[in-house]
Amino acid sequence: MNDYKFTSDVVIGLEIHMEIDTKTKLFCACSTKAKEPNTSTCEICLGFPGSKPVLNKKVIDYAIRMGLATKSNIAKELVFSRKNYFYPDMSKNYQITQYELPICEKGKIELSSGKVVNLTRIHIEEDPASLVHPSGMSSSSYVLVDYNRSGRPLLEMVTEPELNSSEEARDFMKQLVNILQYLKIFDINEGIIKADVNISVKESGYKRVEIKNVSGFKEIERAVEYEIERQKEAVEKGEDIVLETRLWDSEKGITKHMRLKESESDYGYILDPDLVITDITSDWVKEVEENLPELPIERAKRYVKELKINGEDAKVLTLDYELSEFFDAVAKKVNPITAAKWVRRELPRVLNYNNLEFHDIKFTSDHFSDILELLEAKKITDNVAKKILERLCEKGDFDVKDYVKSEGLEAVADSGALEGIIKQVIDANPKAIEEYKGGKEQSLNFLVGQVMRQTRGAASAPEVIELIKKLVN
């Protein structure tokens, strides 16, 4: 840290723990998916005397994927160490991790602004068990230990201290999750991703404070925002910033002192003598590379080439894995160009309006393609389509086709029926007709509005205007 010459107001580095989505644990054959406490355990993940760890090679494949996607240097050898400390969630009172030689070094992740953040390292380690405090963290007189999590595979990523704002920290996490999803090594619904955030401000001479275990994009942004303010205020009041570890209290929205910072080397690391040093051959890396899932750039190229979507749309659609998956599903059912237009433009507009994030939505790509199918068949108008979309964002899951029918939203494509409605409106509003004839344009708008109300938006506005003009004259 002292090697850096910081200049910016705020300096942030992240240490992120990501649970990697494999079927079995890192060193035993237990499932990673069990829910009922202590149902997925064996002599290895419980640390029974006599048991020995056996490496799950899948985790190495996944770590290499991560290394390739972040353009990291991948180590030539796989070395595991024991990190020693006593804690009730540790089955062996040491954690098998990587110390001297992490599997990846010197990688990069690009933020949405185009700024490149350097990664110090990515390494593999086992997750400890989880502690359950039966009546809350502070008031329980005892804890229960659930070993289902013990030995699940984690990747730990350490960034260089190159992030300079809470927004950048949040965006970094977003980009990271995006990569994990593209690589298909992370379960977005079940997987846990947590960050330890190191923050320092110019005012204190960049004294580093760590906030432990923050999860969720919004939480990271909030925690960082709070901590920056706290440090700045403390310095202003003439207080010392100490090198410490703090906890993020999400409910109160504050960070609290936990302990003074320990240095990494106090853990008495030794090489884990139960695991042999394994060569990571170039053939191995090549094999992983050949089987690498489609990444954003390739996917965008495919969209342009196969789906005939313009380059700009393709780029935007592939930036977010989930959005891209959503688009893929929709484009299989309707014209991809229509799909692209609606997924890229209309969907974000409605989400934005409702103050929602894409991953908050409760409807599926099927709902979305139902709307577009009706639109393509000219059964509903653009307007109705937008309104249904808005309603989906509010209410979530309902059957789009049934809704259109029951609410009579089908486009009045039949001009005979539409003419009937217009005639009624004309008859009912003689005053407005007179004014319109007298040259008052607003009156036409009023009449169109009346027709729209009667048809609940199911008519197309230009057509209505044309018909009114025709009938009035």
Next chain:
Amino acid sequence: MKISEYIKKVQNKEIDIVSYTKEVLEKIKKLNEEYDCLIEISEELALKQAEKISKDPKGKLAGVFVSVKDSICVKDVNSTGGSRILEGYKPPFNATAVQNCVDEGAIIIGKTSQDEFGFGAFSVNVGVEYKIPKNPIDKTRATGGSSGGAACITALADFPHISLGESTGGSIVNPGSFCGVLALCPTYGRVSRYGLIDYGNSLDKVGPIGKTAEDVAIGMETIASYDKKDSTSIDKEIPNYLEKLNSNINGMKIGLIKESLDSGTDKNVKDVFNKQIEFLKSKGAVVEEVSLKKAIDYGIAAYYVIGTSEASTNLAKYCGMRYGKEDELKGTFNEYFTNVRSKYLGDEAKRRIMLGTFTRTSGYRDAYYIKAMKIRTLIIDEYKKAFEKFDVLISPTTPMIAPRFDEIEKMTPLQHYMADVLTVGPNLAGLPHINIPIETETMPVGFMVTGNHFD
């Protein structure tokens, strides 16, 4: 009766194995009252296995009685590594070496006494309130260690028997030498460590102890296997050890380790040993001196640094939570496990935990742990060089005969550690070595042969 003849008789149902097992169990109980060589006699298991064999007398070890060092897991039988802190730990699985024996029709008779977790050369560093085994030839003397109970019961057994021992720094050949039995420590990786309660994982090896070369050969052939459950296990063809027993030594090039006959070795040991060399020469072997200065001078230091560094992390898991000894739940987690460990770990275990924690702590790690790892590589190189010239290397197994308990009491911890001076070399280098007992009018002397990897 030779063990191979006995096995044939069992296979041919010429022996009533169930009643013979009962007879053997009674014998063992009596012997144990006198010598304390077993921590646990697995009567129930033995009888169950005997029943099974009586119906289906199959396997390389059909009907052979096998005793197992306490640090090697036997399913559902107390396996405590000789430590009070693991009292009540009944592993839910067999160690692979044990499983191999069971699969070949062996009858497991019990768990042999040892230094707690293997921490000793005389089996006097037993767990809190465990009993110290006595030498089968002279009860006022030690059995050697740490597989003392194993060598002791082997010497005493007048029934077909093999013992499974374990060596980290000499714990198989050393008690073999003191009790006058054959004891083989194989190449590291040859026998699976799965189910072995760890001392120093990069050093620990399971090996057979027997009365005759044939016993040891059959035992070795049974327990040697490649095992996916132990990542350090090596996938290499297993030779027919029995066939190799009658090899001729005419023309064999033997390296006599020069430093092993220095002043640190007792004169009576040297005399007995030198007579054997004359015998070998008379059989046509070419004996020449070879210097293994690094192994002898730095071996002990490197061994104790690496062994205790690893041991101190291995023993961390014993905190009275998931298995073994529990205590009243009182205070914080730190207070609880400190109390449990203070009460139920012996002095030598505590000493080695402290030593091993120190040698890997920041600030000392480079000076001790990292340096010891480098010395280990140099020692391996030194042996490799010696094997370019020689087929085998020889030395006494221990620089002394079995000491009396009153002599041991006067020794400092360092003098205890020096008992391993001749055996830590091959253990650090992972080389196979065997103790061949030489009978004398008083106590036996051990003759150690070290081979190249997998020889």
